[in-house]
Each structure stands twice: as C-alpha cells, then as structure tokens.
C-alpha cells in the first residue's frame with residue numbers, strides 16, 4: 673500500500689453522474705466521476721469550459737445533488753443520488769469550507785468579523801470566535817488587516833480572509849472554484865501555495881477547480897474533466913503506473 677493509500681480519506685466520490693433536463697434537452701454534465709482525496713491532500717481539477725467541473729464541485733459541496741453516485745466525506749456516506757443521509761445544511765457548515773472566484777466577503781463587515789461570523793453561526797461565543805479568527809488571520813498573513821473592510825483589501829488579501837473563513841470551523845474539506853481567476857500570476861500562485869500549506873498543516877482535503885496551469889506544481893494530484901468524464905491528468909496517470 674502506498675503512502676497515499678494509507679492516509680485516511682477526506683472525500684470520496686463514487687460514480688457521480690448528473691443529468692440535466694430530459695428527452696431532447698437532456699445533458700449529461702458529469703458521467704461516472706470518481707475521485708479520492710486524502711486528508712492533507714490538495715487536488716487540482718482542470719478542464720475546459722462546460723466540461724462539468726462546477727457540477728462536480730457543487731455535488732461534492734452538497735449544494736446540487738448528483739442524479740446517481742455516492743459522495744463520502746470522512747468515511748460517512750452523505751449522498752447517494754438525491755438521497756441524503758444527514759442534514760445537509762448543518763453537515764455542510766461543519767465539514768465543508770468554500771472559497772469562490774471572488775472572495776464573497778460580506779462588504780459591511782471587517783475582515784475579522786467576516787471570519788467570526790462563520791464561527792458564531794456554528795455555535796461559538798463571540799469571544800471564542802474572535803480569538804480563533806485572529807489566530808487564522810495571523811496564520812494567513814493578514815492579521816494587520818483585521819479591522820479593515822473588504823473594500824480596503826487587495827484581491828489577494830481578500831482571498832486570504834476568505835481562506836481563513838473557510839477554515840474557521842476545522843472543515844474536513846475545502847472546495848475552491850477558480851479562486852485565483854481575479855488575481856495576477858504572482859498573487860494567484862501565492863493563493864495556490866496557501867491551499868497546499870493549509871491542506872498539509874490542517875489535514876484538510878482540498879479540491880481547487882482552476883484554469884490556471886501556472887501553479888500546478890503546487891498540487892499533490894491533478895485531475896482533468898472533459899465532456900463530463902473525469903480522470904487523473906495524463907502526467908499523473910503516467911507517474912502512478
């Protein structure tokens with residue numbers, strides 16, 4: 673058994689298929705997509721526009737259930753087709769952190785308040801939340817921006833706060849959809865490196881959907897989607913065999 677196999681799984685999908693519409697308008701957006709992400713592993717998901725990446729990410733994120741197939745998070749079967757085995761909303765809040773293309777920070781809350789609110793919604797007292805939020809902002813190198821509104825932060829700083837918010841509740845999984853699309857190459861790379869650091873240090877499984885091929889060396893594993901089909905990227909497949 674390789675090192676990779678012996679680590680416990682953060683996420684596993686088995687045979688995810690998503691069909692939109694029916695009859696003449698039927699679109700098979702994702703077909704039999706299977707992926708394993710171990711704790712501490714950071715995975716890139718590449719693919720051309722319309723290949724099914726968002727469909728996959730929203731299924732794993734328990735936002736848009738698949739038509740068939742299973743989503744496992746930390747050894748727990750959470751979704752099987754449209755059947756859910758848990759309260760998805762609270763499970764999502766506890767186990768999954770999201771980072772989007774734009775940071776989606778709440779514009780009228782400061783950086784620290786944006787992180788705190790995720791903690792308070794999950795039951796932390798305001799004091800506990802403030803302490804953890806400060807710790808995370810410090811870890812992500814934006815502690816000095818804690819009392820700034822998002823509009824006063826650069827794009828890269830906003831994404832750092834968004835990563836802090838995603839990490840707030842110790843999620844098993846972080847899902848990021850084109851998190852560097854609005855950043856230049858250098859800042860984009862820094863954010864990708866941050867995901868790798870976070871995955872390795874927190875034992876979180878991270879999936880990053882990206883079109884950005886410049887920072888692929890940062891990832892442990894790279895998958896590609898095309899026409900709804902997913903597989904290890906050709907260079908990975910070669911190195912595995």
Ligand SMILES: Nc1ncnc2c1ncn2[C@@H]1O[C@H](COP(=O)(O)OP(=O)(O)OP(=O)(O)O)[C@@H](O)[C@H]1O
Nearest residue numbers: 692693699701719720721722723724725726727728
């Ligand atoms: N709600 C929907 N209803 C019908 N078809 C949809 C819906 N959402 C996505 N699709 C179709 O499913 C396919 C996959 O779309 P998806 O958004 O998952 O691709 P993507 O790889 O994320 O694309 P992009 O990189 O442009 O975001 C596309 O053909 C798209 O038109």
